[in-house]
Amino acid sequence: MSQARAGLSVDAGAFAVSPELAANAFTELSRLQDVVGELVREASVLSRTVPLGGGYAGEIGAFMARYGLGGPGSAAESLSAFGRQLQGIKDDIQKALDQYRATDESAAGGIDCHGG
Numbered sequence: 769m770s771q772a773r774a775g776l777s778v779d780a781g782a783f784a785v786s787p788e789l790a791a792n793a794f795t796e797l798s799r800l801q802d803v804v805g806e807l808v809r810e811a812s813v814l815s816r817t818v819p820l821g822g823g824y825a826g827e828i829g830a831f832m833a834r835y836g837l838g839g840p841g842s843a844a845e846s847l848s849a850f851g852r853q854l855q856g857i858k859d860d861i862q863k864a865l866d867q868y869r870a871t872d873e874s875a876a877g878g879i880d881c882h883g884g
Contacts, residue, residue: 797857
């Protein structure tokens, strides 16, 4: 089975992406990483215990502090893990682009256009 649309071709478990689309994906992932980094910084605001008083309001303040930077399941931890995953995807895209360029350069060196 083969499909082609917008630079992506799928054929029996393999796929290829045009270098332009890969470069665009890399750029968009970088932008998303910047947003995630900003969100991690803003999560530090949640880590502050807010003096909301006692009772239910106090529980909300304590929850906000735990959720902001307080360890497993916190916003900062989750966002940081997401940022690392984005970096892994970018690394994979860069490897694919490097391999594409190397293959393209290798193939270009082997073509002889003499004659008619």
